[in-house]
Amino acid sequence: MILYLHFGDPQPDPAYRRLLDMVGEFTPVAQALPPDAALADVSGSTRYFDRDAAGLAALIRMRAAALHGLDVTVGIGPNPLLARLAAHRGEPGAIRTVPDDPEAITRFLAGLPASALPGVGPATARTLASYGLRTADRIAATPLLTLQRILGVATGRELRDRAAGVDPSRVTAGAPPRTVDAEHRFGQDESDAARRRAALTHLTEQLGARLRDERQTCRVLTLTVQYADRTGSASITRSRTLPEATAHTPRLRATAHALHGALGLQRARVRSLALRAGDLGDAASASRQLTFGPDDDRARRIEAAADRARARFGAGAVRPASTAGMR
Template structure:
C-alpha cells in the first residue's frame, strides 16, 4: 500500500474513465458501467456516451488502495463483468485526469502525480489542453504558443490580448494544471446518439457535412419513431491524434425535425473552423429529450415547412415498411464504411 498517499487530500483522487469500444447503441451497457463506478464511489459524473469522471477521495481509506490501484480495479471489473476495457487517467483534477487518459494508447491506467504536473504538461501540444479547439490552437500556434509549457510561461496579459480577458485567464490557469472544477454527481441524461468513424482521415468539409446530414436524419427518424423531441444538440469531432472537440447548442425549440437538427449540426461544425483538421470521426447527440406531446411548438405559416414535414412523415412510413435505408435526404451520402 502507499500509506500516506491514501490520506492526502491534494493527491491523485480523480479518475477519468473512458470505456473503450462503446458505440451509439450501447446505452444499457454504459449505464451498467456507471453503476460499476458507483459501487466504488457515489461521486460519479456521467460524460455520455462513453466516459465518466469519478472522485474517489472518500473511497481510498475504505478500500485501502490509492487512486491508481482503484483505477486498475475498475478496469478489472469492467472486463470481467461487461467485457469492456477502459482507459483511465488518474490525477488531482478533472483536467489532468482527462489529459492523462488521452496521452497514450487505450487500455491503460496513466497517473499524473502533483510533482509530475509541470513536466507532464510541458511536453504536451497546446491542442491537447482540454477546452482548446482547432481554431484556438491555430491562433495560439501563430503566436508561437504551440505547447502547453510555452502557454504556461506566457504572460497572462498576452493571452488575454490574444483570446480575450476571461478565456485568456482561464487558459493560462489550465496550462499550469489549475482546475478547480469539482466532479459533480450526475446520472446520464436522456439522450440519443448517432456517430460515424471515417475509414481514413477526412479532410473534405463537404463530405463531413453530408455525413452530418445523414446522422441528423438518423437521429430525427429515431426520435420521431419514439415520440421524442430534443432541446439541444451536441457535436463531437474526433481527430487522428485521438483528441476530440465537443460543442453543444440549445435548439430554438424542441424538435425532431431533420432539417432543424441538420442546421444545428452544420452551425456547430462550421464554428470549429476545421480547414486542415484530420478528422477521424463525428458524432451527434440529441440532448434533453422529452415527449413530443409535452413540448410547445411555434406555429408556422410557411407552406414550404409544412410540406417538408408532410414529406418527412411519408418518408418515415416508407422506412418503417421497407427499412431505414429506403429513403435518404437529398444531399446526404451514406457514410463510408469504417
C-alpha cells in the same frame, strides 16, 4: 483523487449504464461522460477499500475486463482536468497518475501540446502557434494580458488556468445525460463519398428535428463510421464540441461533414454511419451567437416552417433533395 475512466469505443446506452453501475460499486461520486468515459471521485473510498487511488483503478480495470471484456484506460489526478489529460497522454489500456504536487504537475504539463488542452480546437491551436505558444508550459508562462489580447478576456484566462493544471470543477454524481442518436445503414458497402455525405445530411435532418421537437440543444456531435476491412469490419469514432449549444440543422450538418471529411475515407467501403448528439441542454437556456446578416435568421425561419410541415404531414414531408428515398 479523481479517476478519469476511458472505456475505449463508444458504448451503447445499456452497456454504458452497466459500466457506470460498476464504477458506482467503488464510489457513489461518479459522473457520466457518455458515450465512452466517466469521472469518479475516490477520495472517500480509499480508506473503505484500504487501497490508494491507483489500487482502486486497478480493481476497476480488472472488473471491466472480467465482466465486459474492456481494457479501460485510467487517468488519476487531483482534479478532473489533470485526470483526463493523464488518461489521454500515452497508449490506451494503462493507469497513469499525476501526483497532487505542484512540481509533479509542472513536469507533467511540460511539453504537452496546446491542442491537448480542452477547448483548444484546430483554429485556436493555429492562432497560438503563430505566437510561438505550442505547449502548455509556454502558455502558462505567458502573461495573462497577452493571452487575453490574443484570445479574449474570458478565453485567455480560462486557457491559462488549464495550461497550469488549474481546474475548479468537481465531479458531479448523477445519471448519464440522455443522448439523441440516428444511424443509416447502406444496402451494400458504400464507397461513394457523395452518397455518404447525403446520408449524413439525412441524419442531421433527423437529429435537428428531434432536438427541436423536444426543446433540446446539443453541444457535442459524435460520428461513428463502420467500414469493411480485410478482417471483416471495423469502426472509427470522432467527436467535436460545437462552439455553442444548438439544434440548428445547418450547424449540425456542417460539423458532421467536417468530421467525415477529416477521416480521409475516400476509398473506404462504408457499411453504416451513426451520429450521436450529446451534452444535451434545455433550448430555452441556450445562448446564441448574434449575427449581422439576414441569412441565418432566414434559414431558421425556413427551418421552423419545415418543422411545422413535418409535424402536420409526417417526417418525410420536407427534406433535402439529396436524401430522397432514405429512411
